[in-house]
Amino acid sequence: MDKQLIPNVSVDSIIFGFDSVYLNVLLIGRDCVYKEIQYHDWKLPGDLIRWDENLDTASKRILKDLTGLRNIYMKQLKTFGALDRLTRRPRDMSWLIAIDHPEERVITIPYYSLINLSKDTDKNLILTSNAQWFNVDDVYDLPLAFDHHEILEFALKTLRNELRTKPLAFELLPIKFSLSQLQKIYEIIIGAPLDRRNFRKKIHNLSYIVPLNEKEVSVSHRPAKLYMFSRDIYQRLKKEKFDFTI
Amino acid sequence: MDKQLIPNVSVDSIIFGFDSVYLNVLLIGRDCVYKEIQYHDWKLPGDLIRWDENLDTASKRILKDLTGLRNIYMKQLKTFGALDRLTRRPRDMSWLIAIDHPEERVITIPYYSLINLSKDTDKNLILTSNAQWFNVDDVYDLPLAFDHHEILEFALKTLRNELRTKPLAFELLPIKFSLSQLQKIYEIIIGAPLDRRNFRKKIHNLSYIVPLNEKEVSVSHRPAKLYMFSRDIYQRLKKEKFDFTI
DNA sequence: TCAAAAGTGTTGGCGCTACACCCATGG
DNA sequence: CCATGGGTGTAGCGCCAACACTTTTGA
Numbered sequence: 001m002d003k004q005l006i007p008n009v010s011v012d013s014i015i016f017g018f019d020s021v022y023l024n025v026l027l028i029g030r031d032c033v034y035k036e037i038q039y040h041d042w043k044l045p046g047d048l049i050r051w052d053e054n055l056d057t058a059s060k061r062i063l064k065d066l067t068g069l070r071n072i073y074m075k076q077l078k079t080f081g082a083l084d085r086l087t088r089r090p091r092d093m094s095w096l097i098a099i100d101h102p103e104e105r106v107i108t109i110p111y112y113s114l115i116n117l118s119k120d121t122d123k124n125l126i127l128t129s130n131a132q133w134f135n136v137d138d139v140y141d142l143p144l145a146f147d148h149h150e151i152l153e154f155a156l157k158t159l160r161n162e163l164r165t166k167p168l169a170f171e172l173l174p175i176k177f178s179l180s181q182l183q184k185i186y187e188i189i190i191g192a193p194l195d196r197r198n199f200r201k202k203i204h205n206l207s208y209i210v211p212l213n214e215k216e217v218s219v220s221h222r223p224a225k226l227y228m229f230s231r232d233i234y235q236r237l238k239k240e241k242f243d244f245t246i
Numbered sequence: 247m248d249k250q251l252i253p254n255v256s257v258d259s260i261i262f263g264f265d266s267v268y269l270n271v272l273l274i275g276r277d278c279v280y281k282e283i284q285y286h287d288w289k290l291p292g293d294l295i296r297w298d299e300n301l302d303t304a305s306k307r308i309l310k311d312l313t314g315l316r317n318i319y320m321k322q323l324k325t326f327g328a329l330d331r332l333t334r335r336p337r338d339m340s341w342l343i344a345i346d347h348p349e350e351r352v353i354t355i356p357y358y359s360l361i362n363l364s365k366d367t368d369k370n371l372i373l374t375s376n377a378q379w380f381n382v383d384d385v386y387d388l389p390l391a392f393d394h395h396e397i398l399e400f401a402l403k404t405l406r407n408e409l410r411t412k413p414l415a416f417e418l419l420p421i422k423f424s425l426s427q428l429q430k431i432y433e434i435i436i437g438a439p440l441d442r443r444n445f446r447k448k449i450h451n452l453s454y455i456v457p458l459n460e461k462e463v464s465v466s467h468r469p470a471k472l473y474m475f476s477r478d479i480y481q482r483l484k485k486e487k488f489d490f491t492i
Numbered sequence: 493t494c495a496a497a498a499g500t501g502t503t504g505g506c507g508c509t510a511c512a513c514c515c516a517t518g519g
Numbered sequence: 520c521c522a523t524g525g526g527t528g529t530a531g532c533g534c535c536a537a538c539a540c541t542t543t544t545g546a
Contacts, residue, residue, distance in 0.1 A: 006254050006351065008252050008254050008255055009254055009255060009327075009353055049327075051350075051351060052329065053329070054327065054328055054329055055325065055327040055328075055353070076324050076325065078322050078324070079301065079322065079325045079355050081255075081295075081300065081301040081355070082300055082301075083298065083299070083300055104297075105252065105297060107255055107301070107355075109325050109327070109353075178525085179525090179526095180524075180525075195509075195510075195511085196525090196526085197510090197511080197526085197527070197528080198508075198509065198510085200526080200527085201507095201508095201527095201528095202507090202508090205507095216525095218517090218518080219517070219518080219523090219524080220517065220518040220519065220522080220523065220524090221516075221517055221518075221522075221523040221524040221525070222515060222516035222517055222523080222524065222525045222526075223516070223517065223524095223525080224524080224525055224526090225525085225526090424498085425498090425499095426497075426498075441536070441537075441538085442498090442499085443499085443500070443501080443537090443538080443539095444535070444536065444537085446498095446499080446500085447500095447501095447535095448534095448535090462498095464544095464545080465496090465497080465544075465545080466495080466496070466497090466544065466545040466546060467495075467496040467497040467498070467543075467544055467545075468496080468497060468498045468499075468542060468543035468544050469497095469498080469543075469544065470497080470498055470499090471498085471499090493546105494545105494546090495544105495545095495546090496543100496544090496545095497542100497543090497544095498541100498542075498543075498544100499540105499541080499542070499543095500539105500540090500541085500542100501538105501539105502537105502538095503536100503537090503538100504535100504536095504537095505534105505535085505536090506533105506534085506535085506536105507532100507533090507534085507535100508531100508532085508533085508534095509530100509531090509532085509533105510529105510530095510531095511528105511529095511530100512527105512528105513526105513527090514525100514526085514527085515524105515525075515526070515527100516523100516524095516525080516526095517522105517523090517524095517525100518521105518522095518523095519520105519521090519522090
C-alpha cells in the first residue's frame with residue numbers, strides 16, 4: 001500500500017449531477033470475486049486521504065481525478081465509522097485484499113458535490129471508464145459496496161434539506177437563467193411539482209435574484225426574462241438577518 | 247502508546263450542562279511546558295478511539311468516564327481534520343510529546359451532549375478533578391488547546407439550531423415541568439427573551455406537550471400547571487408530516 | 493396585604509395556498 | 520394560425536408579534 005496514505009481515514013464523494021430532467025449520482029463499477037463467484041457491483045468514488053492533504057482537499061482531488069472538474073460546491077456530511085462497515089459483506093473483504101488495501105478499520109468522511117451536466121462549461125466533463133451516472137431513484141435497486149447505500153441516502157436527505165435553506169440551486173444554473181429553469185431544479189430535487197404563480201411571487205420578493213434586461217433568444221415560444229443570482233446581496237442579507245433575528 | 251487505540255482518529259466531547267440559569271460547557275484543565283515556560287490552559291474532553299469500538303461508543307465512553315453519566319442525548323458534528331490542527335501552537339505539540347501521544351496527524355469527530363445540572367438524578371454527577379464547568383459566554387476568553395475554540399463554536403451553533411427544530415429542550419427538564427421552565431431553557435440557550443403569551447399559545451397548539459392534572463407544590467406564588475413531553479406523539483406526528491408534506 | 497410568578501385574548505400584518513386566463517415567439 | 524411555454528392577481532386562512540391586567544399562593 002502507498003505509504004503516503006493514512007490507512008484508517010478515507011473520503012467518499014457523492015457527486016450529484018443534474019441533467020435538466022433527472023438528478024443523477026456518479027458511481028464506480030467494481031468487479032470482485034468471492035468463493036470463486038464473480039460479482040459486479042458499484043461503489044461511491046473515494047480514497048484514503050494522504051498524510052499531507054486536508055479532508056476537503058482529498059475530496060476535491062477525487063472529484064477532479066474522476067471528472068476533471070474543479071471549483072464545485074462541496075459539503076462535508078457526517079462521518080461513518082461503524083466497526084463492521086467494511087466487513088459486513090464477505091465479497092467486500094476479499095475485494096480489499098485483492099486491491100492490496102490494508103485490512104484495517106477505515107472510517108470515512110463523505111462529501112457531496114453538485115454539478116450541472118448540461119451546462120456548456122461542463123460539456124468537456126471526462127469520466128474514467130468505470131464511472132457511470134445513475135438516476136438517484138434507480139440506485140435503490142443496485143448492489144453497492146460497504147455502507148454506501150446508507151451514505152448515499154444520508155447525502156440525498158441532506159441535499160434536499162439544504163436546497164430549501166441555502167442558495168444551492170444556482171450551482172446548477174448558468175449565470176443567466178429563467179425562472180422556469182430555477183423552478184424545475186426545485187421540482188426535480190425535491191421531487192414534487194410547485195405552483196408557478198406562487199413560486200414566481202416568492203422569487204420576486206428575494207432581492208438577491210436580480211432581473212436582467214435580457215430575454216431568451218430563438219425559442220419557439222414567448223421568450224423568458226433572464227435573471228441572475230447575486231451572491232453579494234445574499235451574503236449581506238444573511239449577515240444582517242443573522243445579527244438582527246433573535 | 248496504547249496499542250488498542252487507532253492513532254489517527256479521535257473523538258471530542260462537547261458536554262453542555264444547563265443549571266437553570268446558564269448554559270455551561272465542561273472543559274479539562276491542562277498543564278504544559280514549552281521553552282521552559284509553564285502554561286495552564288483548557289481542552290475539550292476527548293480521546294483516540296479504540297480499534298474495537300464505534301464512534302458513538304467512544305463518545306459515550308468519554309462522557310461516562312468523565313461524569314459517570316449514561317443515556318444522554320448525543321449528536322455527531324462535522325469532522326475536523328485540518329493538517330495543522332495539532333501543531334499550530336508549539337506548546338500543544340510539546341504537550342503531545344510529554345503525554346506520549348503519537349505525533350502523527352489526528353482527525354477528530356466531535357459529539358455534543360446535553361445534560362441537566364439541577365435535575366435530581368444528576369446530583370450524583372461526579373467530575374474528575376481537572377474537569378470544570380464554564381459558562382459558554384466566558385469561554386471565548388479562555389486559552390483552549392488545538393482547534394477547540396472552533397469546534398466549540400460550531401457545536402454551540404448546532405445546538406442553538408437544533409433546539410429550534412428538535413425536541414431537545416426536554417432533555418434538560420424533569421419529566422413533569424412547567425411552561426415557565428420550558429421557556430427559560432429556550433431563552434437561555436437561544437440567548438434572547440421570548441414573549442410569554444405567545445410562547446404559551448404556541449406550546450398549547452403542540453399536541454405532544456400534554457397538560458397534567460397537577461400543579462407545583464409549596465412555591466410561594468401561584469403554582470404552575472405541570473406538563474409532560476410525549477415522545478410517542480411527537481414521533482407519530484413527525485412521521486405523518488414527513489410523509490404528507492411536499 | 494404584599495411579593496412573586498402564573499395565567500389569559502385581541503388586533504394587524506404578512507406569507508402561504510389555490511386557482512385560470514392572456515401573451516409573445518418560431519415554425 | 521397554431522403550438523409552446525411565459526407571464527400575471529386575488530381572496531381566504533393561519534401564523535406571528537405586540538401588548539397589560541387579573542389570579543393564586545406563601546410569607
